[in-house]
Amino acid sequence: xxxxxxxxxxxxxxxxxxxxxxxxAYLFIARNETLSPQVxxxxxxxxxxxxxYTRPTTVKNRCIESGKGRGIISEFGLSRVSLDITSSxxxxxxxxxxxxxxxxKALKGELPGVQKASW
Amino acid sequence: MAAFVPPSRLRALTQLRCSIFQTSYNxxxxxxxxxxLRARLRGPSxxxxxxxxxxxxxxxxxYPELEMVDDEEQERLxxxxxxxxxxxxxxxxxxxxxxxxxxxKRR
Numbered sequence: 129x130x131x132x133x134x135x136x137x138x139x140x141x142x143x144x145x146x147x148x149x150x151x152x153a154y155l156f157i158a159r160n161e162t163l164s165p166q167v168x169x170x171x172x173x174x175x176x177x178x179x180x181y182t183r184p185t186t187v188k189n190r191c192i193e194s195g196k197g198r199g200i201i202s203e204f205g206l207s208r209v210s211l212d213i214t215s216s217x218x219x220x221x222x223x224x225x226x227x228x229x230x231x232x233k234a235l236k237g238e239l240p241g242v243q244k245a246s247w
Numbered sequence: 248m249a250a251f252v253p254p255s256r257l258r259a260l261t262q263l264r265c266s267i268f269q270t271s272y273n274x275x276x277x278x279x280x281x282x283x284l285r286a287r288l289r290g291p292s293x294x295x296x297x298x299x300x301x302x303x304x305x306x307x308x309x310y311p312e313l314e315m316v317d318d319e320e321q322e323r324l325x326x327x328x329x330x331x332x333x334x335x336x337x338x339x340x341x342x343x344x345x346x347x348x349x350x351x352k353r354r
Contacts, residue, residue: 130297130300131288131334134297137297138297141290141293141294141296142294144289144290144293145291145293145294146289146290148288149288152283152286152288155280155283156280156281156284157280158280158284159278159280159283160278160279160280161277161278161279161280162277175302184289184293187293189296192296192298197338205296210263
């Protein structure tokens, strides 16, 4: 089960996708200096009526394994260090331990082209 | 020394150049908002960022004829019932503003 923040992010992603074309059209009118100021102002007011989760800036790339929001290595969508929540569910007596999602996956060979450095 | 070229002639030259190379003639350099139309749509790639997860409640809702039961959800509901029986349940949702004010005062 993904965390609430991930669910919110998914919601934002779908909202952006559904409203992108309409928003672009209004943006085009609002930012077009060759059109009359009244028309541009109306377009800007329309843009303001769109909800919070229709703006692309509300979307955040979170860790696809753990849902963590910081320290994401963007090529892989994985957190540098993240809590391994699934294994802590299996054993309720322990707190979630930090797991190196990126590191573990790379060592297992699940990330093509990633090698352990040695010099 | 270069010969004096009147601005109107230079403007005409630019206009001609634009018509030849199929670019828009915009002598005042006004913002046309074209970049919002030219940019690629980002939504489709945004939607597919997270890998699809196995959603048990959704599958149960999709096939009601199979009469599957979500054990975890049943356990949670049973817990809620047990807690309520012991008087430890969550308070009822306030129906009006007055209700929520009353609940706050009691605390």
